[in-house]
Amino acid sequence: MAKYYYLISSLPMLKVNEDLPISYASFLEKCRENMTKNDYSDVLKATFSSEGEAKNPLMKKWQDYYRFVNGELKEERLKKLGWSEEIKAEIKKDPVLSERLKRAVNSMNPLEGEKEMLNIYFDFLSSNESLDPFDTDYLMIYALKIQIIERLNSFDSEKGRKEFSRLFKNIQDQFN
Secondary structure (H helix, E strand, O other), X not given: OOOOHHHHHOXXXXXXXXXXXXXXXXXXXXXXXXXXXXXXXXXXXXXXXOOOOOOOHHHHHHHHHHHHHHXXXXXXXXXXXXXXXXXOOXXXXXXXXXXXXXXXXXXXXXXXXXXHHHHHHHHHHHHOOOOOOOOHHHHHHHHHHHHHHHHHHHOOHHHHHHHHHHHHHHHHHHHO
16 A cells, blocks of 8 residues: 555544635646546545445445445434333443434434534544555545535535525425
8 A cells, every 4th residue: 555645644624613725626636637547536436425345444434324324314313203212222231422423313403413423423434544644545534525525614604594495485385
């Protein structure tokens, strides 16, 4: 596996609750210019999804975690709706993760719940940064973190309010 000393040292630090210092598109352009085709292809596969079967061990771990969190989230939502009194866990539960998911699901503000979910994913990625900070795995984690921060930065309460008003008006018009 190639080492990317210059590329990685030139990337700005990412923090979940701060503005994004580089766009995903700019990051990918830097990677395309400085990486081998195979390694660049691996970075492109670092997406917010559990689709397909990952070949890279880090991406397999990411997909497994993503599926696990979504399963736990589904359980919490079912509990909240009262649709399941007793849900049997197939996997041993992580009490800290379970508490964070419970907070996200039971948040009175859906936006805050979504932010908590994205923070959960960001924390997982941070805890899995490799021992070698100059390899492709680091760049895949960086790509996923950028996607998380871009999603967080896309939340705009004014746009949300306008979209809600538009949708609500459409529903009212249908009934009138």
